[in-house]
Amino acid sequence: MLRKPYLAFLGDAPSSVTAKTALGVRQWCPDDIVGQWSLPGCGIDLDLPEMTPGQARADGAASLLIGVAPRGGKLPESWRAHLVTAVEAGLDIVSGLHDRLSDIPELAEAAARTGRALHDVRHNDRSFAIASGRKRAGKRLLTVGTDCALGKKYTALAIAQAMQKRAMLADFRATGQTGIIIAGEGIAMDTVGADFLSGAAEALTPDAADDHWDIIEGQGSLFHPAYAPVTLGLVHGSQPDAIILCHDPARAAVTGFPDYPLPSLAEAAKAYVCAARLTNPAARIVAVSLNTLELSDEAARQAASDAETELGVPCFDPLRFGIDAAIDAIAAL
């Protein structure tokens, strides 16, 4: 469980570096980020108030979020003293980098001395039980995809937000590092041991009220030659009542695997429903989420109309149009 709100640390990152994580927090939970802290030479501006750790702490910040991802996920040595300063000002540190914060001796020492926490959300020291397969109370929706990186997290966040706006009981459940930083909690599924994947997905979405929805961020794809096991564990353990299939109509093959063509929507829907019905015989596709970034308005609407015809469910692009019919379909379940 991460402590919010965050102060976003931008360091001296050049303008070419992405601040995806900090931008995600600003978009999905703007009340959870009080400001930014940039060092001389920083080329990024998130358009947030500039603050030192001390000022942010006084303004209510609880954690320093490392908001940029340097090349290779390495933490520059020159940042270490600044992180110690933040800990000494009373902030926890939240990092999604490969390097572990606790491996930095002066930072580990400062955290121990001040009682602050160091959170490496890309790593996981929790252990999980083997999945029980037991049906849990409450409703669950899982986003799945024909590939990685085409909108599963974004779709889950958009659905959860739209449901909350309609006063439905819905919580976003994070399964990757950016999602965890946005939600403040979750399980990075790719860090879980193979035997415990389905069990971790069960732990992520425990028993809940009958009319409560967990909106679960999917990972990978059943059609991915390397990552399909993570996807299957999430499908089995989350026991989804509703599945939203995410797809990019402009993409021909699995990213980085040109010999692996993407499945059709119908093939993908069949495979996901078949897998999900092992643990929830009522599982069904309720909507298609298209990533139409590469398409004109007209082509995007045509692609959505084609998808609706192919699968017989509503189709939307969370960045562009039409999420209401999907929410109606969920509400009708």
Add this chain to the structure above:
Amino acid sequence: MLRKPYLAFLGDAPSSVTAKTALGVRQWCPDDIVGQWSLPGCGIDLDLPEMTPGQARADGAASLLIGVAPRGGKLPESWRAHLVTAVEAGLDIVSGLHDRLSDIPELAEAAARTGRALHDVRHNDRSFAIASGRKRAGKRLLTVGTDCALGKKYTALAIAQAMQKRAMLADFRATGQTGIIIAGEGIAMDTVGADFLSGAAEALTPDAADDHWDIIEGQGSLFHPAYAPVTLGLVHGSQPDAIILCHDPARAAVTGFPDYPLPSLAEAAKAYVCAARLTNPAARIVAVSLNTLELSDEAARQAASDAETELGVPCFDPLRFGIDAAIDAIAAL
């Protein structure tokens, strides 16, 4: 890579404890076990020559194999001094227990001092690349099942042995602890991180001669609510040309999951072939291996005949009858 031959350590195990691992070695590679070492009070006898570590070393033994599994996988404290004696006699130690040998200080110290190795085959410190999905040279056969613990390892060992008897090029590839101890090498798939399962299966079965067969021990089941991800990683990464479906006709549900009925052979065959064709479009079921331990001779033959009718491939019980037709089917590919 484990060093053979083994001296089997039986400790002071009561007669109720299983010596499954040592018995497996004795059955599948009898030349790889020189004797047994039992302590006063031991109630197990493998019918092997009784030897001390020093005698076994003189007789060519390279490793002491912990041949019995005490309750809970814990290594009794009273065994520690005996393991140190074995290391000092010049033997490596091979263990399939949950407890790590290297966590026993006096044993770690003795191993470091004498240059001997401590192998915990249930643990794995290797790291693997992400799967590439690239088709590799050589042929591969994978055993899969409708459940855990119904003969996937035994079937793979029996097939590899029968192929070798026909002078076909075939190697058993181990994916679990007992298999690894028998083969002397392998990868315990359940210890691999979720993102690297398929990559580990690729590493286990690298490029080989065009007429060489890797006979790969399957794990878990696609129909298991907890372990299916491990199974899927093995199916995708091993890229099997040939699949043998293992089944126990007397079993109604997944072991330990009474609410999860086993699939029919036809359902199981369809799911495995569908999953395998992601990385090898030529994948096919070549035979069914039945575990007919619970059946009369007549019922066993009827079950085999039914399976042959249902799937149109040869059916055998490696403990009982008919492996030749399966080998013919493999040879014909």
